Amino acid sequence: MTNAQIADTLELLADLLEFQGANPFRVRSYRNGARTIRDHAESIESIVAADPRRLLDIEGVGDSVADKCVSLVQTGRLEQLEALQAEVPESVVKLLRVPGVGPKKAATLHKELGIRSLAELEQACRDGRVRSVRGFGAKTEEAILRNVVFAEKAELRILWADADRVAVDMLAHMRSSPVVRRAEMAGSYRRGRDTVGDLDLLVVAADREAAMDHLAHAPRVRETLARGETKMSVRLDSGLQLDLRAVPAESFGAALQYFTGSKAHNVELRGRAKDRGLKINEYGVFRGDEPIAGAEENEVYAAIGLPWFPPELREARREFEWADAGRLPKLIEPADIRGDLHMHTTATDGRATVEQMVEAASRLGYEYIAVTDHSRRVTMARGLDPARLRAQWKAIDRLRGRRSDGPAILKGVECDILEKGGMDLPDDVLAEADWVLASIHYGQRQSRAQITERVLEAIEHPHVNAIAHPTGRLLQRREAYEIDLDAVFQAAARHSKILEVNANPARLDLDDIQCAAACRHGIPIVINTDAHGPEGLDDMRYGVTQARRAGLTRDDVLNTRPWKQVERILARGH
DNA sequence: GCCGTTTTCGGCCCGACTGTTTTCAGTCG
DSSP states (O other): OOHHHHHHHHHHHHHHHHHTTOOHHHHHHHHHHHHHHHHOSSOHHHHHHHOGGGGGGSTTOOHHHHHHHHHHHHHSOOHHHHHHHHHSOGGGGGGGGSTTOOHHHHHHHHHHHOOOSHHHHHHHHHTTOGGGSTTOOHHHHHHHHHHHHHHHTSOOOEEHHHHHHHHHHHHHHHHTSTTEEEEEEOHHHHHTOSEESEEEEEEEESOHHHHHHHHHTOTTEEEEEEEOSSEEEEEETTSOEEEEEEOOGGGHHHHHHHHHOOHHHHHHHHHHHHHTTOEEETTEEEETTEEEEOSSHHHHHHHTTOOOOOGGGOSSSSHHHHHHTTOOOOBOOGGGOOEEOOBOOTTTTOSSOHHHHHHHHHHTTOSEEEEOOBBTTOGGGTOBOHHHHHHHHHHHHHHHHHOSSSOEEEEEEEEEBOTTSSBSSOHHHHHHOSEEEEEOOSOTTSOHHHHHHHHHHHHHOTTOOEESSSSOOBTTSOOSOOOOHHHHHHHHHHTTOEEEEEOOTTBOSSOHHHHHHHHHTTOOEEEEOOBSSGGGGGGHHHHHHHHHHTTOBGGGBGGGSOHHHHHHHHHHTO
16 A cells, blocks of 8 residues: 555545544644655555554654554555444535535535535535525525535646746736735745645735735636735636735745745744744744844744745755755756756657757757657657667767757667566667667556566666656656556666656656655656657756755756766666 | 643644624634
């Protein structure tokens, strides 16, 4: 059982308990436990196998959660959960997903009207039965009817790259108002999370009412959900919710810090403020009633004796430990990247020729690129057999001869790891390449053990340099395949092989925790775009953000180095 | 339910907003 599955189970338990009106702190404990287990780098399964008492070393895991982990790993079941499920129909939990409906209202609706599902809730609203319940009125009924569609969409989180377009637009709109003095996005968008659930916009305005009016008239705003003196929520055309907060100038930094989060980061920060006899909230840092910081974010951190943290690090993982040791990493930046080692051309499923890709890379100022078209097994993309691959390499040789400037062009290939194991191209062909990526496109439904075995074999292959998209995980879709990453890390470290962070914004092969774990194993990371056209090369910054969230520095990432150095590192793997 | 160690019991963030209510509970972030 994976950590994510254990976390999901604990979340469900928390939902059911909350619905039953259990102690809210108990509910929160389960949610905290679920979160830390989801984030934990080591698998719970292996901890249970080695020594279950070590579970208690995990922050937020006590006797109760530890017992539940053991039960889940050993039997796949949880008695308490099954008992709860017998009492509460699971579909009822979905009522909690309707914005404005919390555990109390959901329980009342279930008890008074016998509502068991979203469909029944919607019908009851249409029939006007909901407004007859004490504590509910016509407005609540209308709000539920309006919001029930968002509950049905499960969880509306959009890719960071898509949120970015909206955020840039909305910021520009707000800054165009003459009454707006400052405007910034906060929240998970600012932290660079791979997906974004809503946007948090902070403004300092000479006239708050006018600023809110200005927001209400933005082209992307579909409806206003709530509007008070300092706070306003709107629904955008994409369905995304945007929350605006108008704050005084002297509180802007504190508000930016507070609303950027994460929640766990802020909890830690508050605790540290308390230890120093200070209080911190969205208005500032206070000693007693006296404000001592608030206008700028770095002043807020400084008041608590901490350095300013890049937003990508604010997840309460290692950042405080690093700050305490005076070793906050200097995170990698997009400008550090010197080359891109994964891209396709018209030879297979790319939309541009080698020449066009070289031109685009030249404009980005890259020192080198690798052309890595698919191997023959990827028939849908007209993958290359040895003859066509060698022909492409010959053409690259000629191109190299014609060009005196621009990036060095490396003869590469993205060679498939076959279903039955082994590489899709013969060793003598791979031996001629400057750069070999190995990746899985077929047989993704095999067992975890089988997939892992195939990847391990590729790692041991003398001519393979790196594993491309090592987990095949795509955001907003089910995981492509399951793989034992612990084993992959150990093998990659042993054989000096490289793992790719794929910069495609819809991919999350190695999340920040896994990426950081790979780094701790001493495995070089390469950030590649896997571009299928010239514009695809611009995705590099998404991969860099992912690496920043993992706390990676320039030194951790292979393609921040000159090619001569990269070659020396590749030689170790042979 | 978890945590701590000047607490093994008593905290656990708390302010803004809405709706229903006639003084406040529920929800959200």
